Amino acid sequence: MSARARVTVQPEDFDLGREVAALRADDPGVGAVAAFVGTVRDRNEGLGVSSMELEHYPGMTEKAIESMIDAALFRFDIRGVRVIHRIGLLRPGDQIVLVAVTSAHRSHAFEACEFLMDYLKTQAPFWKKEHTPEGARWVDARVADDDAMKRWGLPSDNAAR
Amino acid sequence: MNTVQVRYFASIREALGAGERVALPAGATVGALRDQLIGRSPAHAAALARGKALRCALNQALCEESAAVGEGAEVAFFPPVTGG
Numbered sequence: 715m716s717a718r719a720r721v722t723v724q725p726e727d728f729d730l731g732r733e734v735a736a737l738r739a740d741d742p743g744v745g746a747v748a749a750f751v752g753t754v755r756d757r758n759e760g761l762g763v764s765s766m767e768l769e770h771y772p773g774m775t776e777k778a779i780e781s782m783i784d785a786a787l788f789r790f791d792i793r794g795v796r797v798i799h800r801i802g803l804l805r806p807g808d809q810i811v812l813v814a815v816t817s818a819h820r821s822h823a824f825e826a827c828e829f830l831m832d833y834l835k836t837q838a839p840f841w842k843k844e845h846t847p848e849g850a851r852w853v854d855a856r857v858a859d860d861d862a863m864k865r866w867g868l869p870s871d872n873a874a875r
Numbered sequence: 876m877n878t879v880q881v882r883y884f885a886s887i888r889e890a891l892g893a894g895e896r897v898a899l900p901a902g903a904t905v906g907a908l909r910d911q912l913i914g915r916s917p918a919h920a921a922a923l924a925r926g927k928a929l930r931c932a933l934n935q936a937l938c939e940e941s942a943a944v945g946e947g948a949e950v951a952f953f954p955p956v957t958g959g
Contacts, residue, residue, distance in 0.1 A: 752959055768958070769884060769885055769888075770958070771882075771884055771932070771935070771951060771953070773935050774932060774935035774936070774951070777935055777936070778936075778937075799958060799959075810959070811958070811959055831959060834958060834959045835956075835957075835958065835959040836956065837937065837956070838956060838958050838959075839884065839932070839951075839953065839956050839958075840956055840957065840958025840959070841884060841885035841886075841953070841954065841956060841957050841958070842957045842958070843885070852885060852886050852954065852957075853957045854955075854957070855928075855954075855955030855956065855957050859959075872930070872955045872956055873928070873955050874928075
């Protein structure tokens with residue numbers, strides 16, 4: 715494989731600095747890097763969260779993220795994208811997801827990073843199950859995430875139906 | 876009849892298992908498959924009930940229930956996604 719992987723779904727943690735360095739390497743045209751890291755909160759919807767399990771659809775998840783990166787590359791003037799999403803058992807404070815984008819100028823990197831996160835939240839097949847003092851529960855999808863997706867002119871009814 | 880591989884995820888997987896192979900009339904849609912599965916058992920009827928928020932994928936791409944299911948297709952049913 716000549717090019718570096720754009721998408722990785724893995725149980726292991728990731729190193730933001732190392733991933734950004736790899737994304738910038740060999741591309742002197744990069745003038746901006748925007749990176750988002752999502753982490754596990756210790757509370758959700760009024761209950762303490764002791765741990766979280768992340769499930770995915772092997773094969774489809776990777777394809778869905780690859781196609782959202784293609785959409786971002788078409789839509790924004792960006793140079794490189796790296797997405798890592800963790801699966802399995804995670805605890806409060808753990809990193810869940812990384813989206814990093816490089817571009818010549820900051821506005822496209824910021825926008826593409828947000829676009830990719832909105833897309834990932836509503837279109838990529840991952841599911842979170844939280845462990846709380848009242849037992850385990852599947853996390854509900856949020857209509858606000860669909861609304862965020864619609865800002866880009868893209869229909870999304872993940873939570874609505 | 877076509878043979879299709881059905882897969883379940885998250886809360887649907889907990890109720891029905893990881894998946895099953897199903898014989899489906901040629902030309903049937905994903906929605907018809909859902910209805911056929913609902914008739915399989917009370918557990919299926921509960922997990923896949925109409926009116927329940929459920930998403931579906933055909934050959935690993937999100938789809939509508941109007942999508943036609945071909946021979947050897949993989950069809951997945953799962954709740955709204957919650958990654959990120």
